[in-house]
Amino acid sequence: MVSQLPVLQVILPLMAAPLCLLLKRSTLVWLFCLIVSFLSLLISILLVQQVSTSGPIDYAFGGWDVPWGIGYRIDQLNVLLLIVITAMSSVVLIAAKESIAREIDPEKHVYFYILYLLSLSGMLGIVATGDAFNIFVFLEITSLSVYALIAMGRHRRALWASYQYLIMGTIGATFILIGIGMMYQMTGTLNITDLSVRLAELPQKRTILTAFVFIIVGVCLKLALFPLHLWLPNAYTYAPSIVSAFLAATATKVAIYLLIRFTYSVFGPSLSFAAIPLQTLFMALGLVGIFVASVTAIYQTNVKKLFAYSSIAHIGYMILGFSTGTVAGLTATLLHVFNHALMKSALFLALAAVMLRIGSVQLSSMQGLGRQMPWTMAAIVLAGLSLIGVPLTVGFVSKWYLLVAIIEQGNWVVAGLILMGSLLAVIYVWRIVEVAYFKEPATAQKGDVLEGAAGGSTEAPLSFLIPIWLLVGANIYFGIDTRFSTQLAQSAAQSLFGVSP
Amino acid sequence: MLLKDLFAVTMLLSIYGLLSATFFVAMDAVDVAFTEASVGAGISTLLLLVVISVTGRRERRVRHKPYAALFVVILTSMLLVFGTSDMPYFGSADAPIHNHVAPRYLNDSMQEINVPNIVTAVLASYRAFDTFGEVVVIFTAGIGVLALMSVSSKALSKSQPLNRPRGLYEQHLVIRIVAKTLFPFIFLFALYVQFHGDFGPGGGFQAGVIFAAAFILYAMLFGLDAATKVIKPAVIELLAALGVLLYGSVGIVTLLNGGNFFDYDYLLADPIAGQHLGILIIELGVGITVTCVMIMICFGFSLRRRAYEQKVAIRPKEGAV
Numbered sequence: 001m002v003s004q005l006p007v008l009q010v011i012l013p014l015m016a017a018p019l020c021l022l023l024k025r026s027t028l029v030w031l032f033c034l035i036v037s038f039l040s041l042l043i044s045i046l047l048v049q050q051v052s053t054s055g056p057i058d059y060a061f062g063g064w065d066v067p068w069g070i071g072y073r074i075d076q077l078n079v080l081l082l083i084v085i086t087a088m089s090s091v092v093l094i095a096a097k098e099s100i101a102r103e104i105d106p107e108k109h110v111y112f113y114i115l116y117l118l119s120l121s122g123m124l125g126i127v128a129t130g131d132a133f134n135i136f137v138f139l140e141i142t143s144l145s146v147y148a149l150i151a152m153g154r155h156r157r158a159l160w161a162s163y164q165y166l167i168m169g170t171i172g173a174t175f176i177l178i179g180i181g182m183m184y185q186m187t188g189t190l191n192i193t194d195l196s197v198r199l200a201e202l203p204q205k206r207t208i209l210t211a212f213v214f215i216i217v218g219v220c221l222k223l224a225l226f227p228l229h230l231w232l233p234n235a236y237t238y239a240p241s242i243v244s245a246f247l248a249a250t251a252t253k254v255a256i257y258l259l260i261r262f263t264y265s266v267f268g269p270s271l272s273f274a275a276i277p278l279q280t281l282f283m284a285l286g287l288v289g290i291f292v293a294s295v296t297a298i299y300q301t302n303v304k305k306l307f308a309y310s311s312i313a314h315i316g317y318m319i320l321g322f323s324t325g326t327v328a329g330l331t332a333t334l335l336h337v338f339n340h341a342l343m344k345s346a347l348f349l350a351l352a353a354v355m356l357r358i359g360s361v362q363l364s365s366m367q368g369l370g371r372q373m374p375w376t377m378a379a380i381v382l383a384g385l386s387l388i389g390v391p392l393t394v395g396f397v398s399k400w401y402l403l404v405a406i407i408e409q410g411n412w413v414v415a416g417l418i419l420m421g422s423l424l425a426v427i428y429v430w431r432i433v434e435v436a437y438f439k440e441p442a443t444a445q446k447g448d449v450l451e452g453a454a455g456g457s458t459e460a461p462l463s464f465l466i467p468i469w470l471l472v473g474a475n476i477y478f479g480i481d482t483r484f485s486t487q488l489a490q491s492a493a494q495s496l497f498g499v500s501p
Numbered sequence: 502m503l504l505k506d507l508f509a510v511t512m513l514l515s516i517y518g519l520l521s522a523t524f525f526v527a528m529d530a531v532d533v534a535f536t537e538a539s540v541g542a543g544i545s546t547l548l549l550l551v552v553i554s555v556t557g558r559r560e561r562r563v564r565h566k567p568y569a570a571l572f573v574v575i576l577t578s579m580l581l582v583f584g585t586s587d588m589p590y591f592g593s594a595d596a597p598i599h600n601h602v603a604p605r606y607l608n609d610s611m612q613e614i615n616v617p618n619i620v621t622a623v624l625a626s627y628r629a630f631d632t633f634g635e636v637v638v639i640f641t642a643g644i645g646v647l648a649l650m651s652v653s654s655k656a657l658s659k660s661q662p663l664n665r666p667r668g669l670y671e672q673h674l675v676i677r678i679v680a681k682t683l684f685p686f687i688f689l690f691a692l693y694v695q696f697h698g699d700f701g702p703g704g705g706f707q708a709g710v711i712f713a714a715a716f717i718l719y720a721m722l723f724g725l726d727a728a729t730k731v732i733k734p735a736v737i738e739l740l741a742a743l744g745v746l747l748y749g750s751v752g753i754v755t756l757l758n759g760g761n762f763f764d765y766d767y768l769l770a771d772p773i774a775g776q777h778l779g780i781l782i783i784e785l786g787v788g789i790t791v792t793c794v795m796i797m798i799c800f801g802f803s804l805r806r807r808a809y810e811q812k813v814a815i816r817p818k819e820g821a822v
Contacts, residue, residue: 004756007752007762011749011753014749015746015753017637017640017745018640018741018742019746021742022739022742059761060761061630061762061764062630062761062763062764063760063761063766064627067602068602070630108651111648111651112648115644115645118641118644125634133631134630137631137635140638141641144638144641145645147645148648151649152648178581184598185589185597186588186589187597188597188599188601188602198601205587206584206587207584207585207586207587207588210581210583210584214580
């Protein structure tokens with residue numbers, strides 16, 4: 001059965017999704033999803049072990065050899081993403097039951113879990129596959145389910161946010177499809193390994209260049225890279241809290257993965273970085289993104305939106321690492337993929353707890369919450385410190401790697417700008433701390449409060465505190481003992497450059 | 502951009518679908534043409550009409566001018582034109598697509614799978630996992646619509662039936678009688694398409710769409726109540742899930758028999774018979790899921806409209822009180 005692990009990774013949640021319809025009862029379905037998600041996590045841990053001991057795993061669907069059939073190829077880069085996605089999904093799901101009970105109508109709970117599992121398996125499928133068209137198919141599964149999940153948000157604006165994302169996301173997916181089609185036309189193959197060999201041999205470059213541009217723009221739309229980020233803040237803000245936590249931890253990471261996969265594994269660094277000034281462009285966009293998004297975050301009154309903008313800023317950091325085009329830079333990017341997932345899932349889960357108790361995530365309604373929900377707010381503070389990049393947290397580790405990679409290239413100006421960007425993060429995290437700890441608890445809230453939110457709010461239930469503090473603990477643990485995460489990121493980056501670890 | 506009448510836009514879209522289908526025929530891609538004709542020109546038009554029945558026919562006036570969008574469209578099309586400059590000519594024998602992967606499909610699929618329609622062989626066996634993904638996409642779309650549009654059945658059944666002006670199905674006797682005689686033939690054709698996919702253009706996707714179109718036509722002519730009496734929305738949901746499960750379970754069985762996922766050779770002792778059986782079952786799964794999801798979407802919107810109409814009918818009374 002070990003040789004079947006790659007397919008089980010994706011098929012398990014995929015087959016579990018329709019089974020949910022047969023279970024019907026909300027609690028039962030939740031339990032089922034939780035088990036499935038943790039089994040997926042177990043599979044990805046086994047895959048990590050297997051890849052680190054015996055190298056990349058190839059899996060041929062239907063027993064057809066690639067490139068005739070579809071093949072999965074699990075290598076050092078995939079496993080990093082697989083473990084991030086499954087771990088985040090599992091931890092977030094622990095809290096899902098209570099959060100969903102509060103935010104979604106009971107008769108829609110089953111649909112929610114089905115869509116959740118579908119989006120999970122879609123992301124896993126995108127990451128695991130070694131076939132360009134298969135990427136598109138699973139991208140569609142993910143996108144469709146995520147649009148619906150976002151639209152399930154309580155607020156009426158969730159529909160509009162989902163619609164915006166649907167339009168932008170569909171354009172992105174279509175661009176990716178056009179690019180894949182052009183590549184197929186020029187090479188006659190869809191398999192990624194095969195593509196990279198045949199693309200390098202091609203004498204004519206113009207069609208391939210067009211394909212490259214379409215794919216990069218399409219992926220950047222999904223990535224919410226500045227200035228294509230406009231869909232993200234609303235989508236994260238108005239989605240159900242659990243969905244925000246899951247998406248913030250995983251969705252953009254999958255897009256980063258696609259960017260790396262297409263530039264390094266499909267087109268190859270020589271074509272990707274020589275044809276158009278991609279590195280300079282990404283460095284500029286990354287920096288502008290960090291500053292614009294961080295400054296915008298400072299002025300937000302909705303904490304979910306604040307962290308959504310902070311997500312856009314952090315995508316900027318990842319892109320900066322990517323734009324260096326070195327092993328060190330890519331290691332920093334991948335490390336930040338891992339670490340940022342830990343920070344943002346902790347923050348958004350804590351916000352889900354706040355939503356559960358006081359029915360709002362407006363900054364003004366969080367006054368004095370430090371005393372009413374001490375554990376939740378302490379988690380926000382610690383994860384916020386990680387977001388800033390304070391030593392002993394994961395945020396510090398990835399920023400350190402990023403700085404080293406940038407300075408290695410002698411780019412002191414950019415390094416200085418990164419540090420300034422972190423200072424902006426201090427400001428927006430401080431705003432929350434100030435409101436939560438140094439303001440008197442507000443009495444009767446007006447507006448933006450869900451019905452049933454009693455005045456005296458109490459600490460979140462254990463089903464929230466356990467996952468939140470698991471994540472906060474991970475933020476600190478991987479900030480001190482960096483062996484696991486850095487080794488994963490480093491071997492992934494090295495494998496892309498063909499360096500044997 | 503110019504037309505404000507959504508009904509006309511839908512019709513134009515349908516014509517566009519039919520025209521592209523003829524293009525595909527001209528390019529000798531009959532399977533694609535068949536799919537485009539049944540999906541692009543057929544079912545999507547029907548579904549859009551159902552949507553229009555909820556939203557109303559006229560587009561709301563928009564104030565902003567979509568120049569930015571126009572700019573993006575022009576840029577994209579310029580890029581596309583630029584991209585064609587290096588492409589191999591259409592039908593050129595030495596184009597890469599004809600020389601790398603395709604020769605094995607053309608030459609060996611008869612020995613390996615023994616299905617005369619090579620497109621079906623590629624879709625259902627060589628790239629069966631992609632097709633599975635597509636079925637899941639359709640299932641996802643159906644569940645997504647349900648998650649957003651579903652109205653609790655209690656809310657509907659509690660309220661009294663309304664004496665609103667009856668629709669098409671009460672007024673037009675001739676259409677009803679003519680359509681009624683058509684249904685058996687449409688269903689028969691759908692079955693033919695379903696099971697003839699191995700030999701000619703067709704397969705689960707097209708058959709499912711034709712099945713669903715017949716059913717939606719029934720619902721339009723005889724009313725939603727009659728249609729839900731034939732098959733309950735809850736049953737449709739279960740069947741849609743069942744189609745996906747049927748498809749996936751073929752893969753699970755091949756796994757348990759010691760093969761890779763979707764390796765139909767392991768289904769039966771004889772590999773060729775295994776391939777045939779595998780393709781038959783997965784096509785059936787595709788057909789069931791596609792049919793049910795299309796009906797699900799149609800029901801979702803229609804029930805929504807009914808709930809909305811009831812709300813509108815109740816509201817004035819509340820206002821008076």
